[in-house]
Amino acid sequence: MFRMPPASGPGSSEGHVDYRLARASVLSSFRRGVLDRTEVCDAHPELVRAAREVGTPIPGECPVCAQPELVHVTYVFGPRLPKHGRCISLRGELSRLAKRPGTHVAYVVEVCRQCSWNHLVRRSTLAGDPPPTAESTPVDNARRVGRDVD
Numbered sequence: 012m013f014r015m016p017p018a019s020g021p022g023s024s025e026g027h028v029d030y031r032l033a034r035a036s037v038l039s040s041f042r043r044g045v046l047d048r049t050e051v052c053d054a055h056p057e058l059v060r061a062a063r064e065v066g067t068p069i070p071g072e073c074p075v076c077a078q079p080e081l082v083h084v085t086y087v088f089g090p091r092l093p094k095h096g097r098c099i100s101l102r103g104e105l106s107r108l109a110k111r112p113g114t115h116v117a118y119v120v121e122v123c124r125q126c127s128w129n130h131l132v133r134r135s136t137l138a139g140d141p142p143p144t145a146e147s148t149p150v151d152n153a154r155r156v157g158r159d160v161d
């Protein structure tokens with residue numbers, strides 16, 4: 012569904028991983044001509060659809076096509092969720108999932124609705140603690156760092 016670095020699948024246990032460096036490296040390869048546009052703008056059709064329908068717009072321009080069409084899409088992996096993850100489409104869904112037993116891992120993917128640029132932004136282990144009282148976006152919830160996992 013989206014590019015996932017091999018050593019950091021849903022099975023690993025760090026609470027929070029940021030992929031900004033990997034993103035910068037992909038973009039640098041693209042600018043140097045090592046990767047061509049079809050290689051960096053290869054969002055899966057399902058991911059493009061999710062970006063259009065449930066993506067959370069983020070400020071800034073697409074690093075590839077310079078259009079202000081960037082969104083974040085959040086997927087959660089965990090017990091009794093589909094193998095390819097659950098795409099978070101409802102406000103509050105993430106905190107409900109976090110309350111379920113078992114470890115849930117959220118992946119936030121940056122997608123451009125214009126050119127299909129996509130890259131994993133971060134992954135977080137969802138903490139099973141009480142949800143925030145104030146309404147928050149899926150992205151805000153995904154930012155919550157998980158409990159310490161041995």
Ligand SMILES: [Zn+2]
Pocket residue numbers: 073074075076077078080123124125126127128
């Ligand atoms: Zn773009």
